[in-house]
Amino acid sequence: MAAFTGKGEPSPRLLTPQNSMLLLIDHQPQMAFASHSIDVQLLINNVTGLAKSAKIFNVPVVFTTVAAKSFSGPLFATVQEVFPDKEPIDRTTMNSWEDQKLVEAVKQTDRKKLVMAALWTEVCLATASLSALDAGFEVYIVTDASAGVTAEAHEMAIQRMIQAGAVPVTWLQVLLEWQRDWARQETYNAVMNVAKEHAGGYGLGINYAKSMLGEHASEAQRELGK
Known part of the structure; x- marks a missing residue:
C-alpha cells in the first residue's frame, strides 16, 4: 500500500x-x-x-x-x-x-x-x-x-x-456539502445565517454558542459543523 x-x-x-x-x-x-x-x-x-x-x-x-x-x-x-x-x-x-x-x-x-x-x-x-x-x-x-x-x-x-x-x-x-470547508470565509457567514433560520436544533446550537462563548463562537460553530 x-x-x-x-x-x-x-x-x-x-x-x-x-x-x-x-x-x-x-x-x-x-x-x-x-x-x-x-x-x-x-x-x-x-x-x-x-x-x-x-x-x-x-x-x-x-x-x-x-x-x-x-x-x-x-x-x-x-x-x-x-x-x-x-x-x-x-x-x-x-x-x-x-x-x-x-x-x-x-x-x-x-x-x-x-x-x-x-x-x-x-x-x-x-x-x-x-x-x-x-x-x-x-x-x-x-x-x-x-x-x-x-x-x-x-x-x-x-x-x-x-x-x-x-x-x-x-x-x-x-x-453543508456545498460549503465543505469552514475556511471558505466568503460563504461562511451566509451558511451560518441559513442554518440559524432554517436548520432547527443545529441553528439553535449556533445561536447558543455565539451567546455563551462570545469571541470564541466562531471556533465552536465550526465544531458544530463537523
Whole structure:
C-alpha cells in the first residue's frame, strides 16, 4: 500500500457549487394541500432553506410549476422571494421532463448533477428523476424538501428512485456539502445565517454558542459543523 503523502482528493460523487444545479418542481399551494408525508410548514421551511443555499453558492436554479394560474397556484412565496426575478416554467405535463422548455433550461446550466425536489414525490419527482437518469444525468433527490400524499407513497417513490440510481439527500446535507470547508470565509457567514433560520436544533446550537462563548463562537460553530 502506498504511503499517504498529503491531503486526499474529494470524491467525484460529492456535490459542489461548480458541478450541480437545483431543480425545484411544483412547490405550490394546491400540491401542498394534499401532501401528508411531512408537516407542511416544515416542508416550506426546508424548501426555502434549500433555495437560499443555492443562492449563497450561485448554483443555477430552475423552478417549475404546473397550471399555476388555473389550478395549483403560484410558487411558495418564501421560495420566490429568494429569487424574485426568476420566472418559474409553467407547464401542463405531470412529468416536467416532458416539457421541452424545462429540459432546455436544465441543459443550459451545463451541470450533470441535478439536485431535485418536488411535490408530489410519487408523481412529479419520480417521473422527472427517472427521466433525467435515463437522459444521462446524475440525480440527487432531496427527500425532506419533497412530499407525497401519504408517508407510504413518499417512501415507495424514494425506494423506486434509489433502485434506479438516484441518490437520496436532505436539504441541510446539500448546504453543508456545498460549503465543505469552514475556511471558505466568503460563504461562511451566509451558511451560518441559513442554518440559524432554517436548520432547527443545529441553528439553535449556533445561536447558543455565539451567546455563551462570545469571541470564541466562531471556533465552536465550526465544531458544530463537523
